[in-house]
Amino acid sequence: MEFTICPGCGVRLLKSDSLPEKKFNSSKECWELFCQLSALTPNYDEEFIHQMAIDTYEAQHGGGDTKNIAVVFGLAGLYLSLENNYSGRQVQKAHMVLGEKNKEWPKLEPPTFNWEYTVKDVLDSSLEKGLKEEIRKWAEVTWKGWGEQQKTIEDICNYYLS
Numbered sequence: 001m002e003f004t005i006c007p008g009c010g011v012r013l014l015k016s017d018s019l020p021e022k023k024f025n026s027s028k029e030c031w032e033l034f035c036q037l038s039a040l041t042p043n044y045d046e047e048f049i050h051q052m053a054i055d056t057y058e059a060q061h062g063g064g065d066t067k068n069i070a071v072v073f074g075l076a077g078l079y080l081s082l083e084n085n086y087s088g089r090q091v092q093k094a095h096m097v098l099g100e101k102n103k104e105w106p107k108l109e110p111p112t113f114n115w116e117y118t119v120k121d122v123l124d125s126s127l128e129k130g131l132k133e134e135i136r137k138w139a140e141v142t143w144k145g146w147g148e149q150q151k152t153i154e155d156i157c158n159y160y161l162s
């Protein structure tokens with residue numbers, strides 16, 4: 001059996017030859033798992049947890065050919081939702097404001113390419129624990145993992161959103 005390692009999050013998955021092209025700095029197999037998760041989340045709840053899943057995936061797949069804006073917006077979403085209690089809808093609006101006010105975003109180097117909690121863990125355990133809780137845990141681990149670079153994101157949000 002052959003496996004692939006995702007260059008973004010480090011998840012190890014069985015290789016598949018029949019997958020569509022990926023987005024972000026990810027393996028096709030990892031992107032496929034995110035597509036499966038995305039199929040479950042859009043209408044899941046009032047708060048729009050789907051947004052947190054997108055932001056977390058982006059924040060775990062920086063580097064490579066991932067655009068700067070994807071990582072910055074992903075992290076901004078995590079900062080606003082986890083530290084400021086924004087709902088997914090409010091995060092979407094904040095992304096629009098950021099996009100209107102600025103076009104060039106800094107390149108942030110991911111702290112790791114081997115995350116301890118990945119989209120696979122969310123899918124593996126969501127049935128017993130609840131999807132929302134798992135996505136939140138995934139988001140928290142990811143936001144915490146960015147460590148010192150959190151300050152850059154806080155500054156960006158405070159500058160453009162206040």
Ligand SMILES: [Zn+2]
Pocket residue numbers: 006007008009010011026027030031061
């Ligand atoms: Zn991945």
